[in-house]
Amino acid sequence: MIEPKFKKINEDVKTFKDLENDIIKSNLCCACGACIAYCESQSFDVIEMENYSPKFKSDKNAENCRECGLCYFICPQTSPLLDKLNQAYCVEDEIGQVLDVIAAKTTNKAIENVGQDGGIVSTILTYLFEEHMIDAAIVSECDENFEPIPKIIYDKNYLLKSAGTRYSISSQILPLKELYDLSEEILEKLGVYEVDQLHLAFIGTPCQCRALSKMKLMHIKPAHIIKYIIGLFCFENFNYSQLYEIIKKETKVPPTDIKKTWIKKNFFIKTKDDKEFELDIKTLDPAVRNHCHECDEFTARFTDISVGASGAPKGYSMILIRTENGENIIKELLSRGFIEQLIVDNVSEWNTKKINWFKKLLSFKTKK
Ligand SMILES: Cc1cc2nc3c(=O)[nH]c(=O)nc-3n(C[C@H](O)[C@H](O)[C@H](O)COP(=O)(O)OP(=O)(O)OC[C@H]3O[C@@H](n4cnc5c(N)ncnc54)[C@H](O)[C@@H]3O)c2cc1C
Ligand code: SF4
Numbered sequence: 001m002i003e004p005k006f007k008k009i010n011e012d013v014k015t016f017k018d019l020e021n022d023i024i025k026s027n028l029c030c031a032c033g034a035c036i037a038y039c040e041s042q043s044f045d046v047i048e049m050e051n052y053s054p055k056f057k058s059d060k061n062a063e064n065c066r067e068c069g070l071c072y073f074i075c076p077q078t079s080p081l082l083d084k085l086n087q088a089y090c091v092e093d094e095i096g097q098v099l100d101v102i103a104a105k106t107t108n109k110a111i112e113n114v115g116q117d118g119g120i121v122s123t124i125l126t127y128l129f130e131e132h133m134i135d136a137a138i139v140s141e142c143d144e145n146f147e148p149i150p151k152i153i154y155d156k157n158y159l160l161k162s163a164g165t166r167y168s169i170s171s172q173i174l175p176l177k178e179l180y181d182l183s184e185e186i187l188e189k190l191g192v193y194e195v196d197q198l199h200l201a202f203i204g205t206p207c208q209c210r211a212l213s214k215m216k217l218m219h220i221k222p223a224h225i226i227k228y229i230i231g232l233f234c235f236e237n238f239n240y241s242q243l244y245e246i247i248k249k250e251t252k253v254p255p256t257d258i259k260k261t262w263i264k265k266n267f268f269i270k271t272k273d274d275k276e277f278e279l280d281i282k283t284l285d286p287a288v289r290n291h292c293h294e295c296d297e298f299t300a301r302f303t304d305i306s307v308g309a310s311g312a313p314k315g316y317s318m319i320l321i322r323t324e325n326g327e328n329i330i331k332e333l334l335s336r337g338f339i340e341q342l343i344v345d346n347v348s349e350w351n352t353k354k355i356n357w358f359k360k361l362l363s364f365k366t367k368k
């Protein structure tokens, strides 16, 4: 039997070809992987990620495109759905809805040793796994070359491997496409009959959280099983190969020798033998991803909880609680001693000061 070809019925529908023209070829793609994760999980077999850029797998595969237009809709860099997303997350200004803002750090020594700042993200995930509130989490690990690997983990014992920040793109939504290939053995181990019964948490940069929130807004698979979205503050992100080329040129340190990197005005590198290097952040400008120059997010508006270091004392993280979901988690973490809150004298004055600080940083970012 000849398969019927379902093609677009409305000429106004924008498809992957438009995504190529409007976003990818204009260097606005943030390589989140949402377009591919959606398309692949529907088994359309059309597009793939190559060198941090989505493309048709081949001319032959391009013919499989149903021209459904969903990849264009959910792309975080396109405008459809943004108004509805703002409404859903009660976003009224550039920082977004904030129910509370606190500074805190983990009480778990193992996480403290490897966490980027206050180890809050890994502690939240530990709690969610221990309380069986999630079966899996999408995190970012890295390989021996310090290159990020987006990954779904099904066990809290893998969390220490993902702790810490790698300042280059990790296509965090891409792993969602693997979900429908999970073996029955794994599902049985997780105690479910089908993928749709799983509960996941997602960690990502603001643009990635925006893509995922668009997918959730449209109730499309496989984003419907993400129950918690945790966003990371993000001023800018880097192209992996350009970043480590510059670092190697300036410090002679290859990525294989790096243990940790962090940004505190400048870029810092700690090697596996505990030597520290400081690089003027401007030296790294040529490696900044183009889409980051156009970005108007810093604290991740479309999340349950946003976490970052800016504004927090050393060893602590700033936590923006945005939804009731997020509020319940942080309350539990505090009352059960998973995390320890920084005590401040005048809470409301402190909160206002912090929000104004984030607004100032965001304004600096968008003017840069
Ligand atoms: C590209 C980038 C830029 C950032 N810029 C800023 C900034 O300007 N100001 C600021 O205050 N904070 C920034 N952050 C956030 C900060 O570096 C920490 O991630 C945050 O403070 C959480 O620290 P933690 O100790 O609670 O997390 P941990 O417990 O150490 O967990 C860190 C989590 O980050 C995830 N992760 C690591 N690398 C990546 C990646 N490349 N992409 C997506 N997820 C990743 C891991 O999966 C892990 O779950 C940035 C993060 C990234 C990824
Ligand atoms: S089938 Fe739909 S989601 Fe896949 S590439 Fe074509 S328009 Fe995009």
Ligand code: SF4
Pocket (backbone or CB within 6 Å): 019, 023, 024, 028, 029, 030, 031, 032, 033, 034, 035, 036, 054, 071, 074, 075, 076, 077, 211
């Ligand atoms: S959905 Fe993500 S990966 Fe796809 S084009 Fe948009 S930004 Fe790029």
Ligand code: SF4
Pocket (backbone or CB within 6 Å): 030, 205, 206, 207, 208, 234, 235, 236, 237, 289, 291, 292, 295, 296, 297
């Ligand atoms: S600066 Fe903006 S576009 Fe760039 S990675 Fe961060 S959130 Fe995404």
